[in-house]
Amino acid sequence: MFTRYRLAGAVVVASASLGGIPFAAPGIAAPPGIRTADSIITCTENGTVRWAGSGLGEKPSKLEWTATTAFTDCKGPAVEEGDPYPVSMDEQGTEVASCDGKVNVHQGTGTITWSDGGTSRISSASAGNQSKSKGSGPATFPIIIESGTYAGHTASDDNTVSTEQSCPGVTEASLTGTFTVN
Incomplete structure (x- = not known):
């Protein structure tokens, strides 16, 4: 040494x-290329979430969901250094949810596409970090970037779910919020 x-x-x-x-x-x-906790990317997000079958019901039940999100206005040290930033995210998974109340279980996997064309495999899981009222409400989803660009980093998807559909029976909602890579 x-x-x-x-x-x-x-x-x-x-x-x-x-x-x-x-x-x-x-x-x-x-070492170069290793980011610290204060090196982040923050983006504005807009997207759509869809629930399979008859959608959100009056009582909690296990539902399959898909979500597609686009990112804009990305800022932060990584962007300033010319490193890749997220462009879009596609996810799918299951959750136990209803029209009103807490989402008891939320699990998903997906892919983030980055500004340089690279991709990352991601996973998310949370319990009790979101709630719904008539199918709408705030949510926070912790994400682990498992492979590809920024592998080993975490991210946070903080959004609001909004729908014009009547509940029960919500099958689609918009997502607006902030996406942060740590």
């Missing part, structure tokens, strides 16, 4: 154990 790495590690450990402010000495920062 090089002396500067040993010395830098000792300074960080000593600072942390003595209650000082830890810092990273030159030469031990994250």
Whole structure:
């Protein structure tokens, strides 16, 4: 091990154990291409969600869903550095939901397409992070980017579901909100 790495590690450990402010000495920062938690992309999103069969009912039931989302106005350090940003996302999955109340289970998989033409496989799962009133309501979906561009990163899909259809029987709604890559 090089002396500067040993010395830098000792300074960080000593600072942390003595209650000082830890810092990273030159030469031990994250390698190029590895993003830290404060390096994000934030985009405006608009899309559509569809529920299979008879759609949202009066009582909670397991439903299949699909969603297509487009992203615009992407900002953040990655965009400023010229790195890829999301253009669209296609997902499908199941959830236990009804016209009114909390969505008890939400699971999905899908693909994000990036500005450079690359793609990423994603998964999402949440419980109790969304609620509906007459088929509409706010939602937060934590996403894991499993492969491809930004593999290993997380994302958050924060949107509002809005529908003009009568509930029960909602089979389609619009999605508007913010998508963030961490």
